[in-house]
Amino acid sequence: MKMNLLALSRSIHPKDNKNTVGMAAIPLTGFSKVTIPLNMQIGPGCEAIVAKGDQVEIGQPLGKPIGPWSVPVHASVSGQVASISEEILSDGSHAEYVTIIPDGLDTVSPLVKPPQIETKEDFIKAIRDSGLVGLGGAAFPTHVKLDPPADRPVDTLVVNAAECEPYITSDCLICNNGAPEVVEGILATCKWVGFDRVIIGIEDNKMESAKALKAAARAVKDDPRWPRDGISVKVLKTAYPTGAEKVLIRLLNGRIVPEGGLPCDIGVVVHNVSTLHFLARYLKTGMPLVTKVITLDGSAVATPGNFEVPMGAMIEEVIEKAGGTKTTPGKIIMGGPMMGIAVDDMTRPIVKHNNAILIFDEKEAELPEESACILCGRCIRACPMRLLPMSIDKAARGLDVKELNARHVQTCIECGSCSYVCPAKRYLVQNIRNGKALVEAAAASTEKGGKS
């Protein structure tokens, strides 16, 4: 516990538990099957272009995009397509999967070759063909972000290396070992999209990574693609959620994304370091997004570490190959402990935006019991978006749509800080999410009412 005389902070300081720092990514292979979802992004995904029984090779597209936002998905192993299956998820949406039984040969498709880029259009198309989405966790299609509407000129590229979620170290690893590639990705982006300045934001618990990035940037100072105002590395105080897009932009250059808006509204594009790192590699090799480096950690994991896994590998098999568990798992989280999703099914596949699997033991998984709000104000002080979480919580429980709107429920980024600090252990984020759904449902029904 620490002093809080003036109560000015807008962040929290959970124990960072970065136990896997510095551990190289161990490639895991020999999976019994991979199940690749045709949608691993925000917005509509793909439609299958392979059929049961087809032979596929690494890097071969399995689906073709069905909308301007969609990006293709690719085979992550060579082998035979065992099935194309459909599943209805708990939220009512449909998900389609291509299941491949690997032949163990890891043959690379002849389609995999470095893209030829002459124009900005080529560049955007190549990025899209690579299947790239925001690897920080949001899964926003990268080609869309790199091609903002003409009325939204962008001048600043913010590179997110904050990795503020506890446990996760995969981005840190990329910075330590692949800083030159990160910078190459930045330069390529600068060349084709055109930014005046690039700011890399990183927290001060990763000084080694910060140094590596600085050195890599310094080494290419004379490159013709170097942006006008340069590439700078800004070290930020370690706090959660520094890496939340809107928070990071404000910390790095003071601009504030308007409510309901996007960073491009204020001339900024944010990319995760791992996204740029992949981009550089793709431009060189043409190998689309078929593997992912993830951090495996948590109290029930036998040997925590970083692992490179093929897309679509089952969580269960990843855990087993990575050393297994040492106690009965109580909870399995895809992503970080603050924003990750608890999974009910160990056969779920690894997808593009996964950056961690955390396995908690029974004790850590225990859910705290909720008690009455004591109006202590901790959630307010923790909220990076300057909301009143306890008021939104109350409005959501009272199904009060008007109050929910008045309390700006849609501004919430679901960072989890409010629930984290609440001494009454209230399920604030959960109720805020319900509140958002209520507001959306109400808006949809008035729209319908207006039309009929």
Add this chain to the structure above:
Amino acid sequence: MLHVSASPHLRDRVTTRSIMLHVIIALVPVIIASFFIFGLAGPMLFVFSAAISAGFEALSRMIMKREQTVGDLSAIVTGLLVAASLPANTPLWILIVGDFIAIVVVKQMFGGLGDNFANPAVTARIVLAVSFAGQLASYSVADKLLGIDLVTRATPLMIAKEGSQAIPSFMDLLLGNHAGCIGETSIAALLAGGLFLLLTGIIDLWAPLTFIGTTVLFTWATGADPVLHLMSGALILAAFFMVTDYVTSPTTIPGKIIFGVGAGLITGLLRIYSAMPEGVSFAILFMNILTPHIERWTAPTALGGVKHAKK
């Protein structure tokens, strides 16, 4: 069995109970000091009041058939604060009435911790002071260290109002060696407790500082002795333990400042211009009532957003 729950999957260690425990620890110096100033009567009142309050809390939750909350320790905090606001020679039955008002009437009848609009201990103090003005008019201190006999004395604020006797020395004010309610005389003990709460992050400085500052400035501007007003009466007790009460004071920084300044102004006004020597309780109760409105006036603007709609 895999647990599935909404994020976040990490929770801070601080609980309602741990916060209340911190407040109880912060009151320990005050309880100890009361022994040296008021003899055994001091600590006994504290302990009785805490126990009676916990009993009332447990009973009312049982009768109302709601989940048991006595374990959150908030009733003990309230009990200690009710005792802190009474003279050493308070009859036990008046103490019981005070705890009943605080726990049953002000807290549980409004829904329990978090739903009470007024500070239970402050309200109990006012009701007792008004209802039992005769019984609570005299303030006693132990006649000698560890003495059992209590002798009645005037409190420093009474002396200031009537001007009949010499006011206690600075040292006596600091240590609390003078007549008054058992939890409010020893400034040194209260500061120790307040400092503990500040250092452990349980409270912040905004409300205490603006409350004390306004009262001192106001009394000084009207020609009264600001040091006497700072160091006697319930000012310091209230600054650290009552204007900082989570439930009944604003949650935002501007709100805390408004609360502190408002309570300070009312305290100063009552102390200087009313017939009563002390005005802290009324000031706090008044600001408690105003708190929901202050909260609305001071609601922060969402990042990147326009002002919160006012109701």
